[in-house]
Amino acid sequence: MEENFDIVLDNAIKRCEGLVIYDKAFNKGFNQIYPFATENISGYIDKFDLKDKSLLTVGSSGDQVINAILYGCKKISVLDINPYTKFYYYLKIASILDLNLDEFMTFLRFKRYPSTFKDNKDVFNSQLYNKIKTTLRNLDYESYLFWDELFQSFNPIDIRNNLFSLDEDHNRIITKSNSYLQNQDSYELVRNKLKTISPTFIIEDLFKVELQEKYDNIWLSNIGTYLSRHFVKIMTDKLAKSLNNNGQLLISYLYKTTKDTKYHDDWSPIYDLEKVFSLLKEYNPNLISFIGVDGLKFEDSDSKDAILVYRKQ
Numbered sequence: 594m595e596e597n598f599d600i601v602l603d604n605a606i607k608r609c610e611g612l613v614i615y616d617k618a619f620n621k622g623f624n625q626i627y628p629f630a631t632e633n634i635s636g637y638i639d640k641f642d643l644k645d646k647s648l649l650t651v652g653s654s655g656d657q658v659i660n661a662i663l664y665g666c667k668k669i670s671v672l673d674i675n676p677y678t679k680f681y682y683y684l685k686i687a688s689i690l691d692l693n694l695d696e697f698m699t700f701l702r703f704k705r706y707p708s709t710f711k712d713n714k715d716v717f718n719s720q721l722y723n724k725i726k727t728t729l730r731n732l733d734y735e736s737y738l739f740w741d742e743l744f745q746s747f748n749p750i751d752i753r754n755n756l757f758s759l760d761e762d763h764n765r766i767i768t769k770s771n772s773y774l775q776n777q778d779s780y781e782l783v784r785n786k787l788k789t790i791s792p793t794f795i796i797e798d799l800f801k802v803e804l805q806e807k808y809d810n811i812w813l814s815n816i817g818t819y820l821s822r823h824f825v826k827i828m829t830d831k832l833a834k835s836l837n838n839n840g841q842l843l844i845s846y847l848y849k850t851t852k853d854t855k856y857h858d859d860w861s862p863i864y865d866l867e868k869v870f871s872l873l874k875e876y877n878p879n880l881i882s883f884i885g886v887d888g889l890k891f892e893d894s895d896s897k898d899a900i901l902v903y904r905k906q
């Protein structure tokens with residue numbers, strides 16, 4: 594058991610009571626769990642060679658990991674500053690293993706569910722929790738202790754409001770952007786694949802961590818959109834060192850972007866593509882566009898998001 598488990602659980606309890614906790618994740622603005630990824634993962638996942646390969650990814654929603662497993666990824670490390678990343682991953686996995694797709698959505702969706710203007714009153718409902726409890730306990734005892742104590746002590750809506758980001762997309766976006774949720778077959782396929790993979794969790798700030806291994810793929814989600822330009826460079830320099838030859842680094846997910854998108858001064862610096870390409874010229878990154886989150890929402894294939902990717906030669 595991790596040494597600081599007591600502190601992490603204690604802080605989660607305090608957060609559920611409505612207190613503000615000043616930990617590392619809070620200082621970086623990422624103390625809340627993302628219930629589902631906010632990116633169109635299925636828009637970019639086939640740009641990566643995942644089958645039988647390794648991946649280092651951020652993502653407290655666990656969705657990057659679950660989709661990668663669906664695509665045959667065999668070795669996964671999750672690097673995230675959010676202290677609850679592992680616990681939520683195992684809660685999601687136990688749900689996939691023991692619940693059907695409808696029950697999974699009922700148990701884990703909250704905002705805009707079951708319809709756009711509703712919040713789900715059955716989120717974390719106790720009957721569904723009882724169905725997954727034994728599996729959760731067998732998968733990861735700490736995760737079981739964590740959720741079991743919270744579910745016994747707090748109303749599910751308070752847990753959701755205090756520990757989770759309320760940035761949760763419409764159902765159409767969530768199901769289309771996550772290949773494992775697209776249909777019954779994918780859900781069952783990932784259920785079988787999940788049984789054979791145990792990710793490693795590194796709960797750290799990516800700017801501070803010393804990575805011991807190299808990976809075939811590294812995904813940094815849209816952390817880059819929260820950074821000043823020189824930190825984008827520092828992040829790229831640092832993670833590029835942990836890539837295997839011919840491996841690919843997803844430097845940043847970029848919303849509403851194609852190579853022709855004109856920069857506006859009030860946008861995050863990473864969207865100034867001309868400057869970013871110049872800053873990262875030694876990496877000669879590729880900008881790949883695909884149908885974006887808004888494109889899924891409005892069924893408009895012209896509305897694109899992009900990923901900035903470096904391939905190590």
Ligand SMILES: C[S@@+](CC[C@H](N)C(=O)[O-])C[C@H]1O[C@@H](n2cnc3c(N)ncnc32)[C@H](O)[C@@H]1O
Nearest residue numbers: 623630631632651652653673674675798799816
């Ligand atoms: C930038 S956030 C936004 C959510 C994202 N679009 C998604 O779909 O998952 C992605 C993840 O990066 C993590 N994160 C942000 N800054 C980090 C850092 N410096 N080190 C490690 N993880 C970080 C957050 O905790 C979060 O889980």
